[in-house]
Structure formats: C-alpha cells, structure tokens
Amino acid sequence: MSRVQDVRVYNEEVELEGRDPQQDYMLYKDTCAALAKLMDEIQELKAGGEKVGSVEIEERRRQCSVHFITLKKLNRLAHMRLKKGRDQTHEHEEIELVSEEEFFQEAPPEISRPDVTRDDHHQLTLARLDWELEQRKRLAEQYKMSLARKEKIQKAIEQKREYLSSLQPGLQNIMQASLPVQEYLSMPFEQMQKQAEVARHLPPPLYVLLVQAGAYGQACDKNLSVSISGDVDEAKALSRPPEDSQDDESDSDAEEEQQNTKRRRATVGVQLDDKRKEMLRRHPLSLCVDLKCKDGSILHLFFYYLMNLNILTVKTKVSTTTDLSGAISAGELLNSESLLNCLYASDHGKETPNPANRYQFDKVGECQHLFPAKVVSGLTRWTMMSHQEFTELGFVQHVLKARLVCETDLFFMAVVERGTARLLAAVVVNPRYPEVTPLFSLSLHWKGERSGRTDDNLRAMESEVNVFRSELQGPRPGLQLLTNQIQRLCVCLDVYLETESQVSDGSEGPKEFPREKMCLRTARGPSRLKPFKYNHPQGFFSHR
Numbered sequence: 001m002s003r004v005q006d007v008r009v010y011n012e013e014v015e016l017e018g019r020d021p022q023q024d025y026m027l028y029k030d031t032c033a034a035l036a037k038l039m040d041e042i043q044e045l046k047a048g049g050e051k052v053g054s055v056e057i058e059e060r061r062r063q064c065s066v067h068f069i070t071l072k073k074l075n076r077l078a079h080m081r082l083k084k085g086r087d088q089t090h091e092h093e094e095i096e097l098v099s100e101e102e103f104f105q106e107a108p109p110e111i112s113r114p115d116v117t118r119d120d121h122h123q124l125t126l127a128r129l130d131w132e133l134e135q136r137k138r139l140a141e142q143y144k145m146s147l148a149r150k151e152k153i154q155k156a157i158e159q160k161r162e163y164l165s166s167l168q169p170g171l172q173n174i175m176q177a178s179l180p181v182q183e184y185l186s187m188p189f190e191q192m193q194k195q196a197e198v199a200r201h202l203p204p205p206l207y208v209l210l211v212q213a214g215a216y217g218q219a220c221d222k223n224l225s226v227s228i229s230g231d232v233d234e235a236k237a238l239s240r241p242p243e244d245s246q247d248d249e250s251d252s253d254a255e256e257e258q259q260n261t262k263r264r265r266a267t268v269g270v271q272l273d274d275k276r277k278e279m280l281r282r283h284p285l286s287l288c289v290d291l292k293c294k295d296g297s298i299l300h301l302f303f304y305y306l307m308n309l310n311i312l313t314v315k316t317k318v319s320t321t322t323d324l325s326g327a328i329s330a331g332e333l334l335n336s337e338s339l340l341n342c343l344y345a346s347d348h349g350k351e352t353p354n355p356a357n358r359y360q361f362d363k364v365g366e367c368q369h370l371f372p373a374k375v376v377s378g379l380t381r382w383t384m385m386s387h388q389e390f391t392e393l394g395f396v397q398h399v400l401k402a403r404l405v406c407e408t409d410l411f412f413m414a415v416v417e418r419g420t421a422r423l424l425a426a427v428v429v430n431p432r433y434p435e436v437t438p439l440f441s442l443s444l445h446w447k448g449e450r451s452g453r454t455d456d457n458l459r460a461m462e463s464e465v466n467v468f469r470s471e472l473q474g475p476r477p478g479l480q481l482l483t484n485q486i487q488r489l490c491v492c493l494d495v496y497l498e499t500e501s502q503v504s505d506g507s508e509g510p511k512e513f514p515r516e517k518m519c520l521r522t523a524r525g526p527s528r529l530k531p532f533k534y535n536h537p538q539g540f541f542s543h544r
Contacts, residue, residue, distance in 0.1 A: 013080070021081065024074055024078075027074065028071070031071055031074070034063075034067055035068070038060045038064050039064070045060075097128045097132055098131070098132070100124070103128050103131060111131050112127055198232055201235040201239060202287075203305045206283070206287050206312070209312070210226055210228070213289055223291060224292075225290045225292075226287060226289050227290070228287060229286055230283075230284045230286050231284040231285070278308065279309065280306060280308075281306065281307055282304045282305065282306060282307070283304070283305040283307055286302060286305070289301040295321055298319040299318055299319075300319065302314065302317070310354055370472065370534065372517065373539075374516065375487065377416050377491075378416065378417065378418070379414060379490065380416070381413070382415075385413055387407045387409075389411070390411040393441075395443040395452065396441045398452075399428070399441055404428070409428050411428060412426075412429065414427055414486060416490055416493055418493060419512050419513060420446060421446035421493065421497055421513075422444075423443070423489070424442070424443040425441070425443075425486075425489060427439070427482075428441075433481075434478040434481045439466055440489065442458050442461055442489075444458055446497070456527040457496055457529060457530050460529055461489065461492040461493075461496065465492075491534065492532050494516070495519070495531065495532055497513040498515050499515075499523070499530050499531070517541055519542070520541070520542050
C-alpha cells in the first residue's frame with residue numbers, strides 16, 4: 001500500500017512539473033463559474049416545482065460533484081506549489097555576503113541604489129549579489145596578475161641562481177690566481193674569510209678578543225697577528241642542540257659503557273680527578289696571539305676558555321732567534337711560567353677573577369669535618385604537615401608542653417631509613433630560620449617503637465641535632481643548618497644500629513647492620529649511651 005502511495009505522490013510531482021500555473025488558474029475560474037451556474041439551475045428547478053430526486057436535479061448534482069473534484073485537485077496542486085516554493089533553497093543563501101552597512105559604504109551608487117534597496121529586501125539582496133560578483137571579478141583579475149608576477153619572479157630567481165652557481169667556480173679560480181698577489185701585498189683575503197667562518201663557533205669572550213686584537217693589529221701594530229686553532233667540528237657539536245633520538249650504534253656504545261661502569265666502580269681519587277677535569281674542561285677552539293719583535297723573536301700567547309668556570313686563561317711561549325741557555329739571567333726573565341706574573345697589583349694568577357668560581361671553590365670541603373665519608377642511612381621522605389597534625393603525634397607532646405612551638409611555625413615529617421629500621425623525625429622550622437635552630441623530635445620503629453622519652457640514646461640523638469648548632473651551622477649566614485642536621489641524624493642512626501648489642505636469641509639485628517663505624521667504646525654509663533660525636537680527621541666516634 002505504501003509503495004503504491006509513493007508512486008502516486010511521485011506521479012503528482014511529475015504532473016505538477018508539467019502543468020502551467022496560469023492554465024490551472026484559468027481552469028479554476030472556469031470551474032467555479034460552471035459550478036455557480038449549476039447551483040443557479042438547481043435553485044430554479046426547485047423553485048419551479050421539481051422534486052429533489054428528479055432526473056434533471058440529479059444530473060446537475062453529478063456535474064457539481066465532478067467540478068468539486070476538479071477544485072480539490074487544483075487546491076492540492078496549489079498547496080504542493082506553495083510548499084515547494086517555501087522549501088526551496090537558493091544558491092545565494094550559501095554565499096557569505098558583506099554586511100548591509102559595509103555594502104552601502106563600499107558599493108558605488110549605481111549598484112547599491114539606496115533609494116530602492118533600503119525599502120525592498122529583494123532588491124537589496126540582488127544588489128548585494130551584484131556587488132559580490134563585481135568584487136569576485138576584481139579579485140580574479142588580481143589573482144591572475146599575482147600569478148603572472150610570481151612566475152616572472154621565479155624565472156628571475158632561477159636565472160640569478162644559475163648565474164651565481166656559474167660564478168662560484170670562477171671566483172675560486174680568481175682567488176687561487178690572486179694568492180701570490182695577496183702574499184706580496186700582505187692582504188690574505190682567503191685566510192681572513194676562512195678565519196671568519198671559524199670565528200662563528202668561538203665562545204663570546206674569545207670572539208671579543210679576536211675582534212679587538214685583530215682590529216688593533218690592523219690599525220696600530222702590524223707585528224701583532226691573531227689566529228684560531230682547535231677542532232672546529234667539536235665546537236660545532238657543542239653549539240648544536242642535543243637530539244632526542246640517537247642511532248643504534250650510539251645506544252649500543254652507551255650500554256657497553258654502562259656495563260663497564262657497573263663492573264668496576266671508580267675509586268674516590270679517580271672520581272675527584274674526573275670532577276677536576278670536567279671543571280677545567282676547555283673549549284675546543286683557542287686563540288693564539290703572536291707578537292713579533294725587531295730581532296725576529298716571537299711571543300706566543302695562547303688563550304683558552306674554560307667553559308664550566310666561565311673564565312679565560314693564557315699560556316705563554318717565547319721563540320727566540322738565539323740560544324738563551326748560556327745567558328745568566330735572560331733565560332730566567334723570559335721564563336714562560338712567570339712572564340705574565342704581576343702585570344697588575346697582586347695579580348699572581350692563583351685566584352679566579354670570576355666571583356662565582358670563588359663561591360663554588362669555597363663550598364668544597366666545608367662540611368667534610370662534620371660527617372664520615374660513608375653514610376648508609378638516607379632520607380626517604382620529606383613532607384609538610386599542619387599544626388593540628390603535629391599536635392596529634394604522640395612523641396612530640398613534651399615539646400608542646402614546653403611551649404617550644406607556635407602555630408606560625410612550619411611543620412615537616414622526615415623519614416630516615418636503613419634496612420628494616422625506620423626513624424621518624426617531626427621537624428619544627430621557625431620563620432626566622434636560620435637565626436632560630438630547627439627542632440627535631442624522634443621516634444624509631446625497629447624491634448618495636450621507641451621515642452626520646454623512652455630511650456636515652458634517642459634523646460641523645462635529639463640533642464646532637466638540636467643543641468650543637470655551632471658545629472652544624474656552617475659558613476654564614478648558616479643556610480645549610482637544616483641540611484647538616486638531617487645528615488647528622490643519618491650518621492647517628494648508623495651509629496645506633498651498628499653499635500646495638502648482640503642479643504642472645506640469635507636475631508638478625510647485628511647481622512643486618514654490620515659494624516662500619518670505628519668507635520672507641522660502644523656504650524658508656526648505666527644508660528648505655530652510644531658514641532655519637534664524630535672526630536675529624538681521625539674518623540672515629542666517641543662520647544661527649
């Protein structure tokens with residue numbers, strides 16, 4: 001049934017396409033006129049005495065029914081035409097036109113026609129479409145002109161590129177042929193060009209020295225010359241950004257090197273040598289300044305840039321035309337080791353001119369006298385907590401009763417571990433740190449739980465980090481105080497675990513923590529206090 005209806009609707013649509021609306025309108029008028037005439041005739045017959053079911057009246061009624069069907073069909077076709085016109089989409093609706101304000105401002109009067117288009121929306125749309133067409137024609141012409149100009153420029157570029165590529169061999173031949181003339185006139189253009197290309201990879205201090213010394217030599221002293229030496233490829237590698245991905249060969253080399261490192265652990269001396277070499281590592285490129293004397297002697301000044309220290313160093317070498325070994329004082333006066341000493345007051349070359357280096361060197365070894373070389377225990381966690389969380393800890397109640405903390409202080413929880421032993425340290429840091437020493441409260445979880453109130457040795461460990469500020473402060477203003485306190489806490493935990501007396505039941509306590517610290521006495525007095533004081537440089541622990 002639905003398929004038949006679809007076909008019928010499709011036939012009506014096809015019929016609608018083939019019908020003329022004007023003819024349908026004339027048919028509608030004729031049908032209405034015929035229907036009105038039949039109604040009048042039926043009215044006259046009824047008035048003349050004809051009965052309702054007479055033959056003449058029934059004939060006219062059938063004709064009226066046919067006209068009614070025709071009107072219904074015309075009505076349906078009219079509805080279909082209206083619906084089709086309402087649903088029809090116009091192509092201009094898909095075009096993004098300029099706004100009406102821009103249209104009236106930019107369009108010429110012969111296109112915009114404001115006297116007509118402002119009151120007629122249809123004419124306004126047509127005018128805007130005309131303006132859009134004019135703009136597109138103009139842009140199309142500009143596009144064609146731009147394409148032609150682009151092709152012309154590309155051809156010119158290709159011609160110039162071909163000319164330059166053919167010019168390079170000729171210039172090289174000219175430069176090679178002019179080498180004797182350059183040497184005769186002391187104008188080494190080719191050498192200067194190569195040196196300028198290498199100078200791009202110099203560090204800034206050496207580059208400034210190259211420019212200044214070269215300019216001085218050209219302007220004031222022809223006997224002064226500057227040259228660059230070193231590995232240019234290595235310098236380029238330094239300036240090149242590191243690549244994220246490496247090839248398989250480099251990965252395999254790195255794995256092999258890592259395996260070799262795992263097999264043999266470097267000693268302390270080797271590590272120090274490596275650190276020293278890394279600290280004093282030079283830039284691959286260096287400068288050589290030559291000063292020629294009248295007798296033919298040459299003073300060579302070799303300038304190096306230390307990348308990690310960010311300073312310039314210089315070495316000297318004297319090349320003489322005569323042998324000075326037989327002279328009594330000349331050889332000593334021209335000694336390269338002391339030739340540049342004291343050029344300025346108190347300039348012995350033993351101190352770095354960079355203040356940052358001085359600060360770095362001063363830090364080396366400043367805390368070695370406080371701790372042994374090997375500390376097994378380590379800080380595994382450092383978290384911040386609130387004042388309420390601090391007051392809920394059981395091993396800090398004596399601190400709260402003594403009113404040693406305030407709500408404005410900072411509270412932290414430090415965890416120091418070694419093996420199965422776990423040391424909790426509640427740390428109170430005053431906002432005036434380092435003027436006010438941080439306060440530590442300890443609790444040890446190992447073979448049970450103990451704190452400073454129940455264990456004399458834990459109380460002694462608390463005193464080691466809380467009381468002896470002068471030992472742990474370090475250089476002024478004492479910013480390393482908290483770090484040194486935590487490190488001493490790790491050392492004290494090592495001493496505590498290693499000196500714990502062996503139990504008779506054969507537990508694994510002493511086996512888990514072998515004796516590594518040297519102690520004169522493992523315990524003293526009735527409270528069996530352990531030796532927590534470290535003695536440097538002897539390296540043993542003793543009681544206070």
